[in-house]
Amino acid sequence: MNYSVSEENYIKAIYNLNGNKQPVSTNALADIMATKPASVTDMLKKLKTKKLIIYQPYQGCKLSAEGVKVALNIVRRHRLWEYFLAEKLKFEWNEIHVIAEELEHVSNPKLIERLDEYLGFPRFDPHGDPIPDHEGKMQMLKQVKLTQLPLHTPAKVSGLTDQSTDMLELLRHSNICIGTDVEINRKFGFDHSVEIKIPGNPLFIISEQAAQHILVHHE
Amino acid sequence: MNYSVSEENYIKAIYNLNGNKQPVSTNALADIMATKPASVTDMLKKLKTKKLIIYQPYQGCKLSAEGVKVALNIVRRHRLWEYFLAEKLKFEWNEIHVIAEELEHVSNPKLIERLDEYLGFPRFDPHGDPIPDHEGKMQMLKQVKLTQLPLHTPAKVSGLTDQSTDMLELLRHSNICIGTDVEINRKFGFDHSVEIKIPGNPLFIISEQAAQHILVHHE
DNA sequence: AATATTTTTTAGATTTACCTAAAAATAAAT
DNA sequence: ATTTATTTTTAGGTAAATCTAAAAAATATT
Ligand SMILES: [Mn+2]
Ligand SMILES: [Mn+2]
Ligand SMILES: [Mn+2]
Ligand SMILES: [Mn+2]
Numbered sequence: 001m002n003y004s005v006s007e008e009n010y011i012k013a014i015y016n017l018n019g020n021k022q023p024v025s026t027n028a029l030a031d032i033m034a035t036k037p038a039s040v041t042d043m044l045k046k047l048k049t050k051k052l053i054i055y056q057p058y059q060g061c062k063l064s065a066e067g068v069k070v071a072l073n074i075v076r077r078h079r080l081w082e083y084f085l086a087e088k089l090k091f092e093w094n095e096i097h098v099i100a101e102e103l104e105h106v107s108n109p110k111l112i113e114r115l116d117e118y119l120g121f122p123r124f125d126p127h128g129d130p131i132p133d134h135e136g137k138m139q140m141l142k143q144v145k146l147t148q149l150p151l152h153t154p155a156k157v158s159g160l161t162d163q164s165t166d167m168l169e170l171l172r173h174s175n176i177c178i179g180t181d182v183e184i185n186r187k188f189g190f191d192h193s194v195e196i197k198i199p200g201n202p203l204f205i206i207s208e209q210a211a212q213h214i215l216v217h218h219e
Numbered sequence: 220m221n222y223s224v225s226e227e228n229y230i231k232a233i234y235n236l237n238g239n240k241q242p243v244s245t246n247a248l249a250d251i252m253a254t255k256p257a258s259v260t261d262m263l264k265k266l267k268t269k270k271l272i273i274y275q276p277y278q279g280c281k282l283s284a285e286g287v288k289v290a291l292n293i294v295r296r297h298r299l300w301e302y303f304l305a306e307k308l309k310f311e312w313n314e315i316h317v318i319a320e321e322l323e324h325v326s327n328p329k330l331i332e333r334l335d336e337y338l339g340f341p342r343f344d345p346h347g348d349p350i351p352d353h354e355g356k357m358q359m360l361k362q363v364k365l366t367q368l369p370l371h372t373p374a375k376v377s378g379l380t381d382q383s384t385d386m387l388e389l390l391r392h393s394n395i396c397i398g399t400d401v402e403i404n405r406k407f408g409f410d411h412s413v414e415i416k417i418p419g420n421p422l423f424i425i426s427e428q429a430a431q432h433i434l435v436h437h438e
Numbered sequence: 439a440a441t442a443t444t445t446t447t448t449a450g451a452t453t454t455a456c457c458t459a460a461a462a463a464t465a466a467a468t
Numbered sequence: 469a470t471t472t473a474t475t476t477t478t479a480g481g482t483a484a485a486t487c488t489a490a491a492a493a494a495t496a497t498t
Binding site: 085088089090091095098099102103106107108110111114115118 | 304307308309310314317318321322325326327329330333334337
């Protein structure tokens, strides 16, 4: 099957709202899609007839098994293009998302397989999110929030729970990227801010608010 | 300005029918766009109000100066992506066109400039067609048919006037691609076939029929 | 010049993806 | 248990891009 750009964006939005697990409300979807609830209802009816979602009026919607498959494919395309943009075209990691929003809809299957191969089958995108393989499987890491990392324990930044422009700006200013080695040098009880050590960089402090959105993994 | 995929495809089609020089008929356009003349008329009215074409009912259409600019930009994107697909993703030259048809509409200007840079500012696409630079300028080669290349004159294959599957098969069998260095070693008066020399390859003969569709440039 | 043919445009519909305003269903508060 | 507020759906409409069928204009043929 082949889906319109609009259908694909809805499917991906439902997936991003955890619609493969819990029901997603019409309003939540309208909010994310920057559209009106009435438009969402129209689209939900359409996606239901295409058997991509499970939907009963007033009950919210969830992705069907087929819907999850379609969603994972879009996510795969999105993240592979993000990797390409960052790795090959040297875009900053905060610039890549908008461009990948467009590229993800170019749906030639052979193109994506060749791109994957060309990139060396990366398993994580530049934001640390896992890239589904051609079967939709993706590798998960056991991550902890930076706020919960024990003192003096070397770890690697592997994800972000806030990927807003403001957050990315802050991180770039602090020289933190996905893959950066970090360690907590000190924790401040007053505001729960943490002092970070990055090899080769001077020590610096980050707020609890920021640190709780930075995921790391260690051992 | 930002144009729809449909508008862009029409502009490019007009350009490909030499609509920057001669008027293009409604039927010719309908033919190329695989649509009905009535639909073409609708679109021509729209492109006229956007000042991309010069159009009077029953008189055909031509691109305006702005229309040519837009067209060259689409052609630039198309050919850069074709180069990427062939050079980096190792697609065959006959597979790349359809994919580039989609990619050309991803219209982030910085993306295209970065891609151009990443590819090393190529000036010709894998079919030998010139790639407009960011200002719309493109380098033209004085090409001659291989049949008209003088004996023992080193030249480079730079274009094809027949891009059929059969032609490709023949060329691939003979190790001829765009950019291949060739030289005519001998011409046979009987059937006007020519013996070709490619550095590092054994000599071989090609028919006049094939040779007249291969464009080369020399000096 | 009159007629026939081809080309192009208009008229009127359809589909997709939106919208606003109002009605209906659900959830929360009294 | 009512009333009130929130959420969601229906009803009806718009704009883009297509279509078919019919009318009009331009060309070609007698
Ligand atoms: Mn998108
Ligand atoms: Mn990402
Ligand atoms: Mn196209
Ligand atoms: Mn080409």
